[in-house]
Structure formats: C-alpha cells, structure tokens
Amino acid sequence: MSGDLVALLYLAAGVLFILALRGLSSPETSRQGNYMGMAGMAIAVATTLAVAQPESALSWAMIVGGIAVGGAIGAVIARRIAMTAMPELVAAFHSLVGMAAVLVAAAAYYAPEAFGIGATGAIRVASLIEMSLGAAIGAITFTGSVIAFAKLSGRMSGAPILLPARHLINIALVIGLVACIVLFCQEQTPAYFWAIVGLSLLLGVLIIIPIGGADMPVVISMLNSYSGWAAAGIGFTLGNTALIVTGALVGSSGAILSYIMCKGMNRSFISVILGGFGGEVAGPAGDGEQKPVKLGSAEDAAYLMKNASRVIIVPGYGMAVAQAQHALREMGDGLKEAGVEVKYAIHPVAGRMPGHMNVLLAEANVPYDEVFELEDINSEFPQTDVVYVIGANDVVNPAAEDDPSSPIYGMPVLQVWKSGTVLVNKRSLASGYAGIDNPVFYGDNTMMVLGDAKKMTEDIAKAL
Amino acid sequence: MTRRTLNTVLALFAVAMLAELAWMGQAFAAGAAEEGHDFISQFSIFLLAVFIGYYVVWSVTPALHTPLMSVTNAISSVIVVGALLAVAVEASEAFSFSGHWLAKILGLVALILASVNIFGGFLVTQRMLAMYRCKDR
Numbered sequence: 313m314s315g316d317l318v319a320l321l322y323l324a325a326g327v328l329f330i331l332a333l334r335g336l337s338s339p340e341t342s343r344q345g346n347y348m349g350m351a352g353m354a355i356a357v358a359t360t361l362a363v364a365q366p367e368s369a370l371s372w373a374m375i376v377g378g379i380a381v382g383g384a385i386g387a388v389i390a391r392r393i394a395m396t397a398m399p400e401l402v403a404a405f406h407s408l409v410g411m412a413a414v415l416v417a418a419a420a421y422y423a424p425e426a427f428g429i430g431a432t433g434a435i436r437v438a439s440l441i442e443m444s445l446g447a448a449i450g451a452i453t454f455t456g457s458v459i460a461f462a463k464l465s466g467r468m469s470g471a472p473i474l475l476p477a478r479h480l481i482n483i484a485l486v487i488g489l490v491a492c493i494v495l496f497c498q499e500q501t502p503a504y505f506w507a508i509v510g511l512s513l514l515l516g517v518l519i520i521i522p523i524g525g526a527d528m529p530v531v532i533s534m535l536n537s538y539s540g541w542a543a544a545g546i547g548f549t550l551g552n553t554a555l556i557v558t559g560a561l562v563g564s565s566g567a568i569l570s571y572i573m574c575k576g577m578n579r580s581f582i583s584v585i586l587g588g589f590g591g592e593v594a595g596p597a598g599d600g601e602q603k604p605v606k607l608g609s610a611e612d613a614a615y616l617m618k619n620a621s622r623v624i625i626v627p628g629y630g631m632a633v634a635q636a637q638h639a640l641r642e643m644g645d646g647l648k649e650a651g652v653e654v655k656y657a658i659h660p661v662a663g664r665m666p667g668h669m670n671v672l673l674a675e676a677n678v679p680y681d682e683v684f685e686l687e688d689i690n691s692e693f694p695q696t697d698v699v700y701v702i703g704a705n706d707v708v709n710p711a712a713e714d715d716p717s718s719p720i721y722g723m724p725v726l727q728v729w730k731s732g733t734v735l736v737n738k739r740s741l742a743s744g745y746a747g748i749d750n751p752v753f754y755g756d757n758t759m760m761v762l763g764d765a766k767k768m769t770e771d772i773a774k775a776l
Numbered sequence: 777m778t779r780r781t782l783n784t785v786l787a788l789f790a791v792a793m794l795a796e797l798a799w800m801g802q803a804f805a806a807g808a809a810e811e812g813h814d815f816i817s818q819f820s821i822f823l824l825a826v827f828i829g830y831y832v833v834w835s836v837t838p839a840l841h842t843p844l845m846s847v848t849n850a851i852s853s854v855i856v857v858g859a860l861l862a863v864a865v866e867a868s869e870a871f872s873f874s875g876h877w878l879a880k881i882l883g884l885v886a887l888i889l890a891s892v893n894i895f896g897g898f899l900v901t902q903r904m905l906a907m908y909r910c911k912d913r
Contacts, residue, residue, distance in 0.1 A: 325854065326825070329851045329854070330825075330828055330829075330832060332847055332851060333829070333832045333833060333836065333844070333847070333848070334832050334835070336836045336837070336840045336843060336844050336847070337835045337836055337837060338837060339837070339839070339840065339905070339908035339910075342840060342843065342905045342908070343902070343905045343906070345847075346843075346847060346898060346901050346902050346905055349847055349850060349851050349898060349901075350898050352851070352854075353850070353851065353853075353854060353856075353894055353898070356854050356856070356857055357856060357857070357860065359857075360856075360857040360860045360861065361860060361864075363861075364860055364861050364864035365864070366863070366864035366866075367866060368866060371863060371864050371865075371866070371880075374863050374880070374884050374887075375860060375863050375864070375887065378859075378863065378884050378887035378888045378891060379887065379891045381888050381891070382887065382888040382889065382890065382891025382892040382893075382894075382895070383891045383892075383894070383895040384895075385888075385891075385892045385895075385896070386891060386892040386893065386894065386895030386896030386897070386899065387895045387896070387899055389892070389896045389900075390895065390896045390897075390898075390899035390900040390903060391899065391903070393900060395904070395907075398842055398846075398900075398904075401846075401896075401900065402842075402845050402846055402849060405846070405849045405892075405893050405896060405897060406849060408853075408889040408890070408892055408893045409849065409852050409853060409855065409889075409890075409893060411886075411889055412853070412855050412856075412858075412859060412886040412889045412890045412893070413855055415859070415862075415882045415883070415885055415886035415889070416855055416858035416859055416862060416882075416883070416886050418878075418879075418882045419858070419859070419861075419862030419865075419878075419879040419880075419882040419883045419886065420858065420862070420879075422875040422876070422878040422879040422882070423862065423865045423875055423876050423878075423879030423880075426861055426862065426864070426865040426879065427858075427861055427862075432875055438815055532845070533845070536845055536848060536849070539849070539852050540848065540852055542855075543852045543854070543855050544822060546855055546858050547818075547822075548815075548818055548819075548822075549858075550857065550858055550861070551814065551818060552857055552858075553818075553821055554854050554857065555854055555855060555857060555858070556818060556821050556822050556825065557821065557822075557825040558851050558852055558854045559822075559825075559852065560822050560823075560825030560826040560828075560829055561825055561828070561829040561832070561833075561848070561851070562829075562848040562849075562851065562852040563826065563829070564826050564827075564829035564830045564833060565829055565833040565844065565848045566845075566848070568830065568833045568834060569833075569841060569844070569845070572838075572841075658838075658839075660838065665841075665842060665845065666838070666841035666842060666844070666845065667838060667839060667840060667841030667842035667843070667844070667845075668842055670838070670839040670840070670841070670842065671842045671843070671904055671907070674839075674904070674907040674908045674909070675904075675907050677907070677909060679909055679910055680839055680908050680909065680910065681910060683839060685838050685839075
C-alpha cells in the first residue's frame with residue numbers, strides 16, 4: 313500500500329469518527345452515527361494490519377487472540393452491565409484507554425524502528441517528547457479513573473481524602489515529572505521512562521482522591537478529556553492522523569462536558585480540581601434543629617397527583633441508587649391514563665455523570681420527548697400542580713437562589729417550590745450529597761413521602 | 777502554610793514550567809528541522825480537529841451525554857493501531873528479554889485492553905441508543 317493511500321484511509325477513519333459524534337445531535341441519527349464510528353474503527357484496524365504486514369504466525373496468533381479475548385470481554389460487559397452502573401463502567405473504560413496509551417508508548421520506546429521514529433537509543437527528540445507526554449497523561453488517566461471507578465462503585469468512600477500539603481506534593485510531583493521528561497529526552501534510558509510513568513501514576517491518584525462524590529460528574533468528564541489527550545500524544549508519536557483527530561475530538565468533548573457540569577454546579581473548574589467538596593460529610597446543617605415537616609403516605613401522594621392536571625417528575629441520583637426508573641415509568645403511565653400531563657425535568661448534574669438520568673429514563677421506556685432539560689422546563693413550574701421529586705436534593709434547593717451564605721449559592725436549580733404541591737421522596741430527612749440543608753423540605757406546600765424510592769413509587773402507582 | 781509562601785511556590789513553579797516549555801519548544805524546532813519531521817502539519821490537523829470537536833460536541837443534545845461519553849471512549853481506543861504495530865514487530869524465534877520481545881508483549885496487553893474498550897464501548901453505546909424512543913412507538 314502506498315503511503316498516500318494509508319494516510320487517506322486514516323483520514324477517512326478520522327472523518328467517520330467526527331460523523332459518529334455528529335450523529336449524537338439527535339436520538340434519530342445517533343444509531344447511524346454509532347455504525348459510522350464502528351466503520352471508522354474497522355478501517356483504522358485493517359489499514360494498520362496492511363501497513364504492519366505481520367509475517368510470522370506468532371504475530372498473527374497474538375493479534376487474532378488479543379482481539380478475540382479483549383473483544384469477548386468487552387462484548388460480555390457491554391451486554392451484562394446494568395444501566396445504573398454506567399458511570400463506573402465509563403470510568404473503568406477510561407482507565408483502559410489510559411493504560412493502553414502507556415503500554416503503546418513503552419512499546420514505541422522499546423521498538424522504535426517499527427514505529428518509524430528512529431533507532432533504539434537514537435529516537436528523535438520530538439518523538440520522545442510526544443511519547444513521554446502520551447505516557448504521562450495516559451498514566452494519570454489510568455490511576456485517576458481507577459480511583460473514580462472505586463468511588464463511583466462504592467468500593468471506596470465518596471468522601472474527599474485530604475492529605476496535608478497536598479498542593480505542595482502535587483507541585484513537587486509535576487516538577488519531578490517535567491524534570492524526568494527532560495532527562496528522558498536527553499538520556500533515552502528506560503529508567504527515566506518508567507520514572508515518568510511511576511510519577512504520573514502517583515499523580516493520578518493524588519489528583520482524584522481529594523475530590524468528593526458530588527463532583528464526580530466533573531471528574532468523569534475530565535478523565536474522558538485526559539484519555540483523549542493521551543491518545544493524541546500517542547497519535548503524534550505514530551504520525552497517525554486517525555489517532556490525532558480522535559484524540560482532539562475526545563479531548564475537547566470531555567473538556568466541554570466538564571465545563572457544562574461545572575456550570576451546572578456554579579463551580580469553577582479549579583475549585584473542583586483543588587477538591588474537598590462533597591462526600592458524605594454533613595456540612596453546616598442549617599439551624600441543626602428539627603423543623604416541622606409534613607409527612608404523607610403513598611395514598612396521599614397518589615390522590616394528589618391523580619387530581620392534578622400537570623405533574624412534573626424530578627429524578628436524581630437517589631432514583632438510580634434505588635433502581636426506581638421502571639417503577640417511575642409505571643407511575644407515569646398510570647397518571648397519563650388518568651388524564652394527567654406528565655413531564656420529566658432533568659438537571660444537568662443530576663446523577664453521577666452527564667446524561668445519567670436520561671439514560672435511565674430511556675431504559676425504562678420513557679419517551680425522550682417527555683424529558684426536558686433545566687432551561688426548557690424551569691418556567692413551567694408555576695403552572696404545575698404537583699412536582700414529584702425522587703431522590704434529588706441539591707438540584708431543587710432554593711438556597712442556591714436566595715441564600716448567599718449557602719455553599720451552592722448561584723447554582724442553577726429546578727424551581728420546584730413554585731409549583732402547587734411538592735412531593736419529595738427521600739429515604740430519610742438527612743441532607744444531600746453536598747451536605748446542605750434544603751428549605752424545600754419544610755415548605756408549606758411540601759409533603760415528604762419518606763421511604764425507598766422504588767418501593768414508594770410502586771406503592772403510589774398501585775394506589776392510583 | 778501561609779498564602780504568601782503558597783504564592784511564592786506557585787510563582788517559582790510557573791517560572792520553572794516556562795523554562796521547561798521553552799527548552800522543549802527549542803528541542804522540537806531543532807528536531808523538526810533536522811529530520812524533516814512533519815510536526816507542523818500534524819499539529820495543524822490536531823488544532824483543527826479540536827475546533828471541529830468543539831462545535832460538534834456543543835451540538836450534541838444533553839439527553840445523549842452518557843452515550844457521548846461511551847462512544848468517545850470507544851473511538852479513543854483507535855490507539856489500538858499503536859498496539860497492532862507493536863505486536864507485529866518481528867522478534868527472534870526464541871523468547872528473550874530483547875526490546876522487540878518487550879514491545880510485542882506490551883503491545884499484546886495494549887491490544888487486549890483496547891479491544892475490550894472498542895467492543896465494550898461501541899456495543900454499550902448501541903444498547904443505550906436503542907433505548908431512546910419517541911412517543912409514537
């Protein structure tokens with residue numbers, strides 16, 4: 313194959329990846345987009361095999377075996393994973409991209425001829441820099457994602473772990489890292505390469521451990537972005553257009569998602585990275601006193617909603633934890649049969665990753681045209697008779713609008729309190745993930761329906 | 777630690793970083809001139825792709841942000857091309873701790889990880905996208 317043809321095929325793969333993302337602008341075109349992504353990947357793999365021309369049977373066996381083993385594992389995971397576990401799955405997948413970047417960089421270092429970047433001990437300086445940046449970002453992505461995975465899947469507490477002088481430690485690590493990269497480019501010895509990897513692995517852990525559970529949507533998008541930059545770094549080493557284009561796409565995609573999540577919480581990216589926010593630690597819990605709340609039963613809630621003409625449902629992370637999305641759809645169906653107009657309102661940071669709630673509702677067969685984003689539905693609350701808040705807390709907290717001393721002041725929130733009646737389903741009266749008390753719970757037009765989200769929603773559906 | 781010392785440390789850090797960057801840039805330029813390395817054209821592609829990514833991703837509907845993450849994950853596994861090159865390296869018949877054997881083995885592990893991601897990423901995206909339905913269906 314000629315060099316030009318190879319370059320064109322990689323470019324075609326890159327364009328197909330752009331179209332794959334473009335397809336996601338609407339659910340109708342998204343499935344087609346996904347096929348384009350697959351086609352792009354097939355072209356990239358086939359082209360590479362044609363270029364590399366593995367001769368020995370051993371190489372072929374390793375290639376076929378590797379794809380078969382990895383592909384089978386991936387396919388099984390993709391089929392079995394529960395939709396509620398998507399955040400930790402995505403974190404785990406990010407870690408694999410990061411590790412693959414490190415390994416490819418190492419392979420390029422040990423066999424530079426195969427990658428066309430010089431000979432052992434005499435690798436081009438530019439390639440060395442690209443390689444070490446790819447490996448460093450890859451390693452940070454790897455350990456960072458592993459920690460994010462552990463926090464998201466509950467294998468590790470979501471509470472921030474704050475080391476004393478952690479900023480100094482991080483700065484020292486970054487300086488050490490840069491020094492190692494410089495030395496590696498000059499000496500080209502394996503010790504410096506592995507030192508870069510080691511320092512980056514450590515840095516990945518230290519960057520993510522101080523970040524609390526409530527900031528996970530930012531972290532997971534940020535790691536998405538990192539995995540892209542790592543891929544781009546390797547793309548420069550290989551001089552591969554498909555990899556450079558993809559790395560840039562994924563990098564900017566993750567960066568935009570991080571930005572959207574930060575805006576959804578009214579927090580600066582820097583303050584999220586510095587960490588320490590969220591987790592299960594209770595913050596200043598308002599007055600700390602038990603204020604009177606109105607409690608209601610499933611029958612009360614059913615009666616209120618059945619007699620309403622417009623109901624908006626606000627799901628939050630609690631719905632995902634209780635796996636209540638199917639019960640919620642049944643309740644919604646029951647209300648629609650009774651002639652009630654039902655809509656769903658989703659806050660950008662509801663759940664543990666961007667779009668988490670939308671996927672769960674889609675899984676439960678809620679039509680996507682009944683699901684609305686914050687900006688589109690916030691003006692409708694005053695005309696709404698009943699709002700059913702299920703497992704959401706901070707995203708419906710009016711303190712974000714009227715209490716400048718609140719840690720979440722300035723965050724855009726769903727104005728549920730402007731509706732006729734607010735039904736709040738929670739497990740208990742404890743505060744939310746940000747550890748902030750919510751005045752909505754004590755509102756005159758609020759009725760608390762305490763209990764497990766799934767069981768309570770099922771009971772309401774039955775009582776309809 | 778007082779704010780002042782922190783600021784001093786940060787300033788020193790920034791100066792050090794700038795010096796390193798300058799050194800790196802110089803090395804880059806030298807390398808590019810010496811060996812005709814096509815860094816600038818690659819960098820142009822990269823920069824333009826960042827802008828394409830910026831506009832394309834802003835047009836993604838927020839409802840599909842989770843599939844966006846899983847599909848970006850799948851496509852970033854195109855790093856598999858590096859793994860394939862490494863596995864295809866021809867090494868001596870018998871196993872030895874030579875650079876080529878190391879590259880082959882590292883490549884194989886990378887190949888497996890990337891394959892998990894490619895198949896897992898695309899299939900889970902497909903599974904999710906199949907769930908998004910309109911009212912009339």
